[in-house]
Amino acid sequence: MKIAILPGDGIGPEITAQAVKVLNALGESFEMESAEVGGAGYAAHGHPLPEGTLKLAKEADAVLFGAVGDYKYDTLERALRPEQAILGLRRELNLFANLRPAILYPELAGASTLKPEVVSGLDILIIRELTGDIYFGKPRGVRECPDGPFKGQREGFDTMRYAEGEIRRIAHVAFQAARKRDKRVTSVDKANVLETFQFWRDIVTDVHKEYQDVALEHMYVDNAAMQLVRAPKKFDVIVTGNMFGDILSDAAAMLTGSIGMLPSASLDANNKGLYEPSHGSAPDIAGQGVANPLATILSAAMMLRFSLGLTEQADRIENAVKRVLAQGLRTPDIHEAGSTKVGTEEMGNAVVAALA
Numbered sequence: 001m002k003i004a005i006l007p008g009d010g011i012g013p014e015i016t017a018q019a020v021k022v023l024n025a026l027g028e029s030f031e032m033e034s035a036e037v038g039g040a041g042y043a044a045h046g047h048p049l050p051e052g053t054l055k056l057a058k059e060a061d062a063v064l065f066g067a068v069g070d071y072k073y074d075t076l077e078r079a080l081r082p083e084q085a086i087l088g089l090r091r092e093l094n095l096f097a098n099l100r101p102a103i104l105y106p107e108l109a110g111a112s113t114l115k116p117e118v119v120s121g122l123d124i125l126i127i128r129e130l131t132g133d134i135y136f137g138k139p140r141g142v143r144e145c146p147d148g149p150f151k152g153q154r155e156g157f158d159t160m161r162y163a164e165g166e167i168r169r170i171a172h173v174a175f176q177a178a179r180k181r182d183k184r185v186t187s188v189d190k191a192n193v194l195e196t197f198q199f200w201r202d203i204v205t206d207v208h209k210e211y212q213d214v215a216l217e218h219m220y221v222d223n224a225a226m227q228l229v230r231a232p233k234k235f236d237v238i239v240t241g242n243m244f245g246d247i248l249s250d251a252a253a254m255l256t257g258s259i260g261m262l263p264s265a266s267l268d269a270n271n272k273g274l275y276e277p278s279h280g281s282a283p284d285i286a287g288q289g290v291a292n293p294l295a296t297i298l299s300a301a302m303m304l305r306f307s308l309g310l311t312e313q314a315d316r317i318e319n320a321v322k323r324v325l326a327q328g329l330r331t332p333d334i335h336e337a338g339s340t341k342v343g344t345e346e347m348g349n350a351v352v353a354a355l356a
């Protein structure tokens, strides 16, 4: 089984190294090959998604991705910015379904900024459509404003759009996932304002006819943001578009104690996938050896489960993470009084040691 390892920028290489260490400790014979991506790809090959990196990602059975982005590249023309690498991979590999499970490990109830009684027992699944919406819609750019009070001035514009088939396939993913859980789906939209999301609501409602054993509710995104911090445990599966899912999943991350705890799987129609933490490259802490590697390690576990069919090995990793948390080991982002503060590498080593 071949795994493409794309560490990227900022904390990407530090956290990916820990996940690779854990994978190597499982006793399987994975073939792993690394390549530059993001700012590292631009620095080495003049492009954030070099041809060789894309080829490797396409050939591999699964991709383990760190993170991309660095403020020093923010003034590059957009096509050359590091973030284009992850957007390009999602598009090129047709990774339309992004699964972000927000689970609160009981030991971290005190690490969340929310009261323990609000978050304890939290287990929700955010399903974010990943290859459509305003992140990919065209036309986009800066042009002369054609009308209105600012006519003649420059204006920035993007295009929000969803094709029926795009909505249908992500809705199927959500209903099928709900069937394996508590059988409840909340579809999050902005149907009261946006044509795109009234259409989204209509199509999700239509797909639901095939899943009458699953309860469906619709919720506007502003309310969903509020409910996520008011009563997050009321959710089971949340399905939403690319941009709303991006924003809501960062908010949900804090319910789990830290964004350093939130893994993700980005899947195509055949469960081939790219696995990455839900956070970015965290340039503010890069190189300090303090980043939490658990979201990346848990993403590697999702890779074993969803793309490589190694369910028992995935369980081993997830159980090892539970053990290190029970041992009281904490990176600074989840540290609280009474726990033992460790760095990125120590945390990775502890997970390896805890593999049963």
Ligand SMILES: NC(=O)C1=CN([C@@H]2O[C@H](COP(=O)(O)OP(=O)(O)OC[C@H]3O[C@@H](n4cnc5c(N)ncnc54)[C@H](O)[C@@H]3O)[C@@H](O)[C@H]2O)C=CC1
Pocket (backbone or CB within 6 Å): 011, 015, 066, 067, 068, 069, 070, 071, 083, 086, 259, 260, 276, 278, 279, 280, 281, 282, 283, 284, 285, 290, 291, 292, 293, 295, 333
């Ligand atoms: N998939 C990707 O590669 C993503 C890339 N980005 C890029 O990352 C760069 C930084 O973006 P930000 O908005 O600052 O988001 P970010 O997620 O990188 O960081 C936000 C905050 O969370 C902290 N944080 C993130 N991951 C952490 C971890 N594992 N352990 C401890 N603390 C952690 C950071 O230190 C920072 O204070 C930008 O260039 C952005 O475009 C952002 C999100 C996703």
Ligand SMILES: CC(C)CC(=O)C(=O)O
Pocket (backbone or CB within 6 Å): 083, 086, 087, 246, 278, 279
């Ligand atoms: C480049 C961004 C779209 C990445 C991001 O924020 C995410 O996938 O969560």
Ligand SMILES: [Mg+2]
Pocket (backbone or CB within 6 Å): 246, 247, 250, 278
């Ligand atoms: Mg994001």
